[in-house]
Amino acid sequence: MTGDKQALQKEKLIVGTPQTLRETDFDPVGKSVVRKDVIPKVTGKAIYAGDLHMPGMLIGKVLLSAQPHALIKGIDISAAAAVPGVKAVLTAQDIPGENVFGIAIPDQQVLADRKVRFIGEPVAVVAAEDAFAAEQAVSKIRVEYEPLPAVFNPIDGLKPGAPLVHEKGNILYHTKVRKGNIEKGFDEASVIVENIYRTAGQDHAPIEPEAGFSWIDAEGVLNVFTSTQYAFRDRRQIAVVLNLPMNRVRVANMTMGGGFGRKDDVTTEILVALLAWKTGRPVRLVYTRHEAMLTQTHRHPTYVRVRTGANKEGRLTAMEGVIYGDTGAYSSLGIFVIKKMALHLGGPYYYPNYKSDSFSVYTNNPIYGPFRGFGVLQAAVSHEGQIDELAEKLGMDPLEFRLKNCLRPGLSFSTGQVMTEACGIGATLERLQQYMVENGLSFERPQEVSA
Amino acid sequence: MLYQKYEVAQTLAEALSLLESHNGGNVRLVAGGTDLILQLHERILSAEVLVDISRVSEMRGIRQDGDELVIGAATTYAEIYHSSLIQNHAPLLAEASKKIGAVQIQNMATLGGNIGNASPAADAIPCLYALDADVVVASPNAERRIPVAEFHQGYRKIDLKPGELIKEIRFAIPPEGTGTAFYKYALRKSQAISVVDAAVCLKIEDGVIRHAAVALGAVAPTIIRSPEAEAVLIGEPPSEDLFARAGEAARKDARPIDDIRGSASFRRYLVAVCVSHAVRSACERAVR
Amino acid sequence: MDENNLVKMTLTVNGEEVSMMAKGGRRLLDFLRDDLHLTGSKEGCGEGECGSCTVLLDGHSVLSCLTPMERAIGRSVVTIEGVGSPTNLHPVQAALLDEGGVQCGMCTPGMVISAIDLLQRNPDPTVEEIIEGISGNLCRCTGYKKIIFGIQHAAEELRSSGRTGMVKEATR
Numbered sequence A: 001m002t003g004d005k006q007a008l009q010k011e012k013l014i015v016g017t018p019q020t021l022r023e024t025d026f027d028p029v030g031k032s033v034v035r036k037d038v039i040p041k042v043t044g045k046a047i048y049a050g051d052l053h054m055p056g057m058l059i060g061k062v063l064l065s066a067q068p069h070a071l072i073k074g075i076d077i078s079a080a081a082a083v084p085g086v087k088a089v090l091t092a093q094d095i096p097g098e099n100v101f102g103i104a105i106p107d108q109q110v111l112a113d114r115k116v117r118f119i120g121e122p123v124a125v126v127a128a129e130d131a132f133a134a135e136q137a138v139s140k141i142r143v144e145y146e147p148l149p150a151v152f153n154p155i156d157g158l159k160p161g162a163p164l165v166h167e168k169g170n171i172l173y174h175t176k177v178r179k180g181n182i183e184k185g186f187d188e189a190s191v192i193v194e195n196i197y198r199t200a201g202q203d204h205a206p207i208e209p210e211a212g213f214s215w216i217d218a219e220g221v222l223n224v225f226t227s228t229q230y231a232f233r234d235r236r237q238i239a240v241v242l243n244l245p246m247n248r249v250r251v252a253n254m255t256m257g258g259g260f261g262r263k264d265d266v267t268t269e270i271l272v273a274l275l276a277w278k279t280g281r282p283v284r285l286v287y288t289r290h291e292a293m294l295t296q297t298h299r300h301p302t303y304v305r306v307r308t309g310a311n312k313e314g315r316l317t318a319m320e321g322v323i324y325g326d327t328g329a330y331s332s333l334g335i336f337v338i339k340k341m342a343l344h345l346g347g348p349y350y351y352p353n354y355k356s357d358s359f360s361v362y363t364n365n366p367i368y369g370p371f372r373g374f375g376v377l378q379a380a381v382s383h384e385g386q387i388d389e390l391a392e393k394l395g396m397d398p399l400e401f402r403l404k405n406c407l408r409p410g411l412s413f414s415t416g417q418v419m420t421e422a423c424g425i426g427a428t429l430e431r432l433q434q435y436m437v438e439n440g441l442s443f444e445r446p447q448e449v450s451a
Numbered sequence B: 001m002l003y004q005k006y007e008v009a010q011t012l013a014e015a016l017s018l019l020e021s022h023n024g025g026n027v028r029l030v031a032g033g034t035d036l037i038l039q040l041h042e043r044i045l046s047a048e049v050l051v052d053i054s055r056v057s058e059m060r061g062i063r064q065d066g067d068e069l070v071i072g073a074a075t076t077y078a079e080i081y082h083s084s085l086i087q088n089h090a091p092l093l094a095e096a097s098k099k100i101g102a103v104q105i106q107n108m109a110t111l112g113g114n115i116g117n118a119s120p121a122a123d124a125i126p127c128l129y130a131l132d133a134d135v136v137v138a139s140p141n142a143e144r145r146i147p148v149a150e151f152h153q154g155y156r157k158i159d160l161k162p163g164e165l166i167k168e169i170r171f172a173i174p175p176e177g178t179g180t181a182f183y184k185y186a187l188r189k190s191q192a193i194s195v196v197d198a199a200v201c202l203k204i205e206d207g208v209i210r211h212a213a214v215a216l217g218a219v220a221p222t223i224i225r226s227p228e229a230e231a232v233l234i235g236e237p238p239s240e241d242l243f244a245r246a247g248e249a250a251r252k253d254a255r256p257i258d259d260i261r262g263s264a265s266f267r268r269y270l271v272a273v274c275v276s277h278a279v280r281s282a283c284e285r286a287v288r
Numbered sequence C: 001m002d003e004n005n006l007v008k009m010t011l012t013v014n015g016e017e018v019s020m021m022a023k024g025g026r027r028l029l030d031f032l033r034d035d036l037h038l039t040g041s042k043e044g045c046g047e048g049e050c051g052s053c054t055v056l057l058d059g060h061s062v063l064s065c066l067t068p069m070e071r072a073i074g075r076s077v078v079t080i081e082g083v084g085s086p087t088n089l090h091p092v093q094a095a096l097l098d099e100g101g102v103q104c105g106m107c108t109p110g111m112v113i114s115a116i117d118l119l120q121r122n123p124d125p126t127v128e129e130i131i132e133g134i135s136g137n138l139c140r141c142t143g144y145k146k147i148i149f150g151i152q153h154a155a156e157e158l159r160s161s162g163r164t165g166m167v168k169e170a171t172r
């Protein structure tokens, strides 16, 4: 390694722009360096969005929908506005620009207007002199709901006559992946296994719940200092909702207390910006753990039916699958996560014939969005289950079976893309095999436990 | 605000008179605060006045009084599991104390608070059922002493009137040949409420179990004893087969419900697991 | 606003005397963060589960989100800000840094306090005891391994230099 590095540096192969990089710029490579964020973090001096404060600061609090699916017949804020210390009680009507945002498509309301689509959807937002006044005000907002029939899983959501979460219909996105000839592939199979797999939702639970801090500075710029994974996208969306030119909005990313995907979406940013804009005062909005679990995104629950075939020699011949991904009330990244799942449903194995369909479906559940793994984890549950069962039916060692079928350079993925070098599954399995031999390990099926 | 006024009592008399002076108002005792402050913060409860009893000297610490052990209601779990009296005479309480919450909770929370909160999944209370302990209740004019099982009247309902407080817990020091054990199943090893737990106190004489008390947590509206399991144990020599049969028998007394931590049928299954584990370690300790 | 329930908060925080009038009826965590602007103690859950609000009260680790603020009157509170400074880290802080036990850092203040509480009581903990000692502190980033190594190394460092984990002594 060191030799390679020296060779590289000697030949000065690496040229940066605009200046040429010097050898010393590579000094940290291969060494342990102190990350510059760590000393502030171990001493408690790192500033997270929820740590910010300013003189005259107000505290924000959100009223979340108590209904999964309902028409809003009226909102009475009078008692809330009368709570001493309350400076603003805002509903959809108070939004200066467009009441819409969304990381992939703009299908989500900032504050629910006429209809709520999940328990936890923001309906109103309050700013007050302290947390207790804000909390009291939120508890005094009266919302008159007219409940609508609701749908809580994607399979029900696709049935004819299912309640419509969005007027355009419950299918957010349908992805089709086709490769080879699926009938031919199953004809060639001597063993076929077919199963249904279900995975549950999951909360990212970053230790820092979502937090944002907003104020208008002396130049009239609306600042939002926040716990976010994507400041620029937040900025664009805030500007639309507040009807401000982009150069009047500044978004800064504070030290982030964990995101794992869910702070990719807009979280508190637009709401806290609205409050600061309307009150002219600095405002801090920090979700409680409970609020964060209700109103933020989660990992997609999925329902999968998959059929996989292999021939007598132990080679996979075909895979066919359908995925129903629950994206909840709004899209978030539900288009892409569930699309990716269709691509990865077969896992890191080679299938000459492949067919998958995935449906990202709206329901009245909480919103499901990006979460590390991005659909691939859910797919792994089914492809590994299928592979194990096929190996067992064929009487083959599960590791041998995987080695025989894993993607290697020269073979094509579900999309037809031919692998060049990016696929390390073969090398990983070989290393595992070696380790098992060295340590005298073998695969044993766990004993069934009876309850 | 979570409350309007905070009063700190240094002595039992002061605590009782503070309770009396705020009588009729919304006054609550606070010991460790690990249940109460959370319930106030989440608006499950409200309070105007809190009376802090965590430093009342008469309600703190563990001592021997004749043939009885006395645990002050404001004694923390950390103090309980560090106590050699408890480790020697009632190791099940040390075991349970180590399993309640995690270090910080054990530094804060108290035995009296566990009883005052009266959760059917409380971990210390089953131990008190198994030890046949009494609750000593103090009021300005009197003290009364009630068996712990009578003190718990129903789901989250205890025999405590306004103006009264739990002063201490008393139980007879278990005689020679006694073994006690606590076994808890929860979704994590720490910081988790019991899905099911079992506390056992039994005495072995000449190789045969002569006394057996088996208590179960999180399987009924209150902590319960399991007469079925106790009947199976008494008169028998310890054996793996007996531990299994005692576990099976305990399932008949359990009346669990479904909740987020586990289904009723999973709980019924766990009752057998917890009871047989607890009985086994109690027997091992009894013969040592 | 309710001006009736002002209380006199007289206590020691990180070795310094604090004496001020403050709105009562709140949690110690709120008093530390909002009134003293000691924002190193974090609120990860507000319900006792995550340990990110852990502070030392008279030397024992407690959850400031479940502690009424008035309980701290006349007592000593140590928060992460009182543990070590950037130029004089406590061995626990230095070891977490060296081992890569810090990622987003949100759990770190509570984790450091819990580790100090453990090492004060038990200067030579086993891995099992370390795990138990930090079992009231959740970390979503690191997977705990590197935190455990860090605490092990901090313990070794303290023992070999003949110091205890006590904040004053360890950062001397």
Ligand SMILES: Cc1cc2nc3c(=O)[nH]c(=O)nc-3n(C[C@H](O)[C@H](O)[C@H](O)COP(=O)(O)OP(=O)(O)OC[C@H]3O[C@@H](n4cnc5c(N)ncnc54)[C@H](O)[C@@H]3O)c2cc1C
Residues within 6 Å of the ligand: B028, B029, B030, B031, B032, B033, B034, B035, B036, B037, B038, B053, B073, B074, B099, B100, B101, B102, B105, B108, B109, B110, B111, B112, B113, B114, B115, B116, B117, B121, B122, B123, B124, B160, B164, B165, B166, B167, B191, B192, B193, B194, C047, C048, C049
């Ligand atoms: C994160 C976490 C984990 C937990 N894990 C567990 C667990 O594993 N097992 C378990 O059993 N519990 C657990 N608990 C619950 C709690 O810690 C225990 O019930 C504890 O014993 C309560 O004691 P405390 O002193 O904190 O009570 P407090 O909160 O101070 O009081 C609880 C109630 O009892 C009343 N009370 C207190 N003392 C007296 C008295 N002397 N006389 C009359 N009434 C009184 C109070 O008014 C209040 O209503 C957990 C709590 C948290 C927050």
Ligand code: FES
Residues within 6 Å of the ligand: C042, C043, C044, C045, C046, C047, C048, C049, C050, C051, C052, C053, C054, C063, C064, C065, C066
């Ligand atoms: S904030 Fe106190 S334990 Fe989580």
Ligand code: FES
Residues within 6 Å of the ligand: A207, A257, A258, C101, C102, C103, C104, C105, C106, C107, C108, C138, C139, C140, C141, C142
């Ligand atoms: S470092 Fe992020 S929670 Fe521990």
